[in-house]
Amino acid sequence: MRGVGPHASVARMIGAEIETLIRLLARLPGLGPRSARRAALYLINHRETAMAPLAEALAAAAAALKTCSVCGNVDVTDPCPICSDPGRDPATICVVEQLADLWALERTRAFNGVYHVLGGTLSALDGVGPEDLRVPALVNRARRPEVREVILALNATVDGQTTAHYLTDRLAECDVRISRLAHGVPVGGELEYLDDGTLMAALKSRRSL
Amino acid sequence: MRGVGPHASVARMIGAEIETLIRLLARLPGLGPRSARRAALYLINHRETAMAPLAEALAAAAAALKTCSVCGNVDVTDPCPICSDPGRDPATICVVEQLADLWALERTRAFNGVYHVLGGTLSALDGVGPEDLRVPALVNRARRPEVREVILALNATVDGQTTAHYLTDRLAECDVRISRLAHGVPVGGELEYLDDGTLMAALKSRRSL
Numbered sequence: 324m325r326g327v328g329p330h331a332s333v334a335r336m337i338g339a340e341i342e343t344l345i346r347l348l349a350r351l352p353g354l355g356p357r358s359a360r361r362a363a364l365y366l367i368n369h370r371e372t373a374m375a376p377l378a379e380a381l382a383a384a385a386a387a388l389k390t391c392s393v394c395g396n397v398d399v400t401d402p403c404p405i406c407s408d409p410g411r412d413p414a415t416i417c418v419v420e421q422l423a424d425l426w427a428l429e430r431t432r433a434f435n436g437v438y439h440v441l442g443g444t445l446s447a448l449d450g451v452g453p454e455d456l457r458v459p460a461l462v463n464r465a466r467r468p469e470v471r472e473v474i475l476a477l478n479a480t481v482d483g484q485t486t487a488h489y490l491t492d493r494l495a496e497c498d499v500r501i502s503r504l505a506h507g508v509p510v511g512g513e514l515e516y517l518d519d520g521t522l523m524a525a526l527k528s529r530r531s532l
Numbered sequence: 533m534r535g536v537g538p539h540a541s542v543a544r545m546i547g548a549e550i551e552t553l554i555r556l557l558a559r560l561p562g563l564g565p566r567s568a569r570r571a572a573l574y575l576i577n578h579r580e581t582a583m584a585p586l587a588e589a590l591a592a593a594a595a596a597l598k599t600c601s602v603c604g605n606v607d608v609t610d611p612c613p614i615c616s617d618p619g620r621d622p623a624t625i626c627v628v629e630q631l632a633d634l635w636a637l638e639r640t641r642a643f644n645g646v647y648h649v650l651g652g653t654l655s656a657l658d659g660v661g662p663e664d665l666r667v668p669a670l671v672n673r674a675r676r677p678e679v680r681e682v683i684l685a686l687n688a689t690v691d692g693q694t695t696a697h698y699l700t701d702r703l704a705e706c707d708v709r710i711s712r713l714a715h716g717v718p719v720g721g722e723l724e725y726l727d728d729g730t731l732m733a734a735l736k737s738r739r740s741l
Contacts, residue, residue, distance in 0.1 A: 338608045340593045347586045352574050353567035354560075361724075362560040364632050367606050370594050377556045378590030381575070384549045385583045388576060397576050399547040423573050 341367065393464075395440030395457050397422055405429075405437060412436045414471040416464060418490065420444055420478060428476065436474075439464065444482035445489055456486075458493060465497040472500040479506065550576065602673075604649030604666050606631055614638075614646055621645045623680040625673060627699065629653055629687060632724040637685065642732040645683075648673065653691035654698055665695075667702060674706040681709040683738060688717045700741050711738040 341363060349359035366374040390396075391403035398404055405411055415436030419425050425438050441456045453459075465473055475490055477483035491501055506524035508517060517525075550572060558568035575583040599605075600612035607613055614620055624645030628634050634647050650665045662668075674682055684699055686692035700710055713734040717726065 338596075338613070340589070340596050340608055344589045344593050347582070347589050350574075350582060351563075351571040353563060353570055358562035360635070361562055361632075364635070365559075365561050366590070367593070367597060367631065370597060373556070373559060374590055374594045378587055378594055380549070380553045380556050381583055381587035381590065384553050384576070385579050385587055387547075387549050388579060399549055404547070421573075422576065423570070426569070426573070 394438045395422075395442060395460075396425060396438060410435070414469055415474065416461075416470060416472070417474045417476050418461060419476050420483065420486075424476065424478075436472075439473075441477075441486070444477065444480075444486040446482050453489065453493075458490070461490070462493055462497065465494050465499050468498075470497070470499055472502060473497075475501065475503045477503075479504075603647045604631075604651060604669075605634055605647060619644070623678055624683065625670070625679060625681070626683045626685050627670060628685050628723070629692065629695075633685065633687075636723045636726065636731065637735075640728045640731045640735070642735050645681075648682075650686075650695070653686065653689075653695040655691050662698065662702075667699070670699070671702055671706065674703050674708050677707075679706070679708055681711060682706075683735075684710065684712045684741075685723065685735075686712075687722050688713075689720060689722070710741045712741060714738050 344366070345356070345359050345363045348354055348362050349356050351359075354362060366377065387399045388397050389399065389401040389403075391398065391401050391406055393402045393406045396403040396405060400407065412435055415434075416439050417428065417434055417436055418439045418441060419428065420441050420443060422440060425440060428434050428438075439457065439461050441458070441461070443451055443456055445451055445453065445456070461473075464470060473490075473494055475487045477487045487503055494501055505528060506521065507528065508514065508521065508525045514522065553575070554565075554568050554572045557563055557571050558565050560568075563571060575586065596608045597606050598608065598610045600607065600610050600615055602611045602615045605612040605614060609616065621644055624643075625648050626637065626643055626645055627648045627650060628637065629650050629652060631649060634649055637643050637647075648666065648670050650667070650670070652660055652665055654660055654662065654665070670682075673679060682699075682703055684696045686696045696712055703710055714736070717723070717730070717734050723731065
């Protein structure tokens with residue numbers, strides 16, 4: 324049949340610009356090759372209203388964003404808006420593994436102190452030592468007389484807890500209270516689906532009503 | 533406890549640049565508000581290696597991409613690489629609803645003709661008439677003596693089939709064979725999501741109308 328049949332040679336299907344775009348979109352967490360293609364199609368079909376604004380937003384963010392030299396937060400100013408906010412209490416430092424955790428805590432609006440973003444956890448397996456994290460900076464901050472408490476808000480994973488233990492040792496020399504987040508049943512969680520470790524922790528630190 | 537408790541005022545959590553970025557990312561198909569935040573965090577944490585390249589790729593694509601004046605394909609040249617490829621057979625025009633369908637058909641490598649992207653389907657409900665689609669351009673192309681066949685590769689949806697019937701009427705005046713994709717396309721299915729094998733089978737057993 325005319326016009327139909329396997330190509331003699333593989334035709335160049337789409338332009339290099341589009342291929343690059345799809346490849347970069349596919350690297351985003353939550354987007355696979357297929358959904359990256361869908362996203363690229365959406366952008367191509369909305370060049371004025373979506374593609375150009377996103378390009379500008381990314382370029383603006385890439386140019387403007389700075390890592391806070393005090394706490395490791397990422398924002399457009401250094402020190403970051405949290406560190407330079409006179410309404411925040413510099414006596415309490417909340418140590419988190421990464422920026423995502425800082426954002427999660429800020430969303431709760433339950434914390435009015437300042438942060439310290441470690442940039443990861445210690446990991447013998449991945450060869451991450453204290454010098455790869457912002458540990459010395461944390462110890463320096465904790466030594467300051469105005470600091471009263473360091474909250475270790477690290478993940479309840481093996482690496483997170485190993486890091487918490489290590490930080491507890493390192494911070495022993497500083498005159499600060501060291502605390503960690505409570506373990507327990509997540510709000511809205513069902514006991515039936517909880518792991519044994521969480522249930523045991525919740526039982527141990529039960530509170531009188 | 534010092535430093536912990538509800539804020540007196542709502543703190544500005546993240547910079548306007550980041551908020552804009554998240555808002556634009558959340559508009560992409562496949563990304564909700566939560567995954568857009570994750571994607572933004574990934575980009576923020578990889579400013580040099582991911583954010584800047586994506587900004588450049590988007591800007592380059594937004595600047596370079598053109599809609600082909602012949603077939604409606606989107607690529608960096610006008611006419612598009614398919615229309616201007618001497619290896620493609622201009623005697624067979626494959627009519628598709630949208631760019632995504634053209635990409636899907638190109639991935640099968642089973643079609644060596646040229647395309648015509650309608651830009652949608654007729655829809656009484658959404659008020660889309662023939663003048664909103666590239667129908668007149670299609671009729672003009674089909675009138676040319678070198679064109680032998682028009683394949684209506686529209687979705688097997690009500691709107692797609694309504695459009696196919698309408699196009700069959702409009703193309704009756706032209707001296708062309710009119711065909712449609714074989715059944716094999718699942719009823720209610722959309723080309724964009726079909727596997728290559730089904731698409732190839734559907735192409736091969738297309739029938740005259």
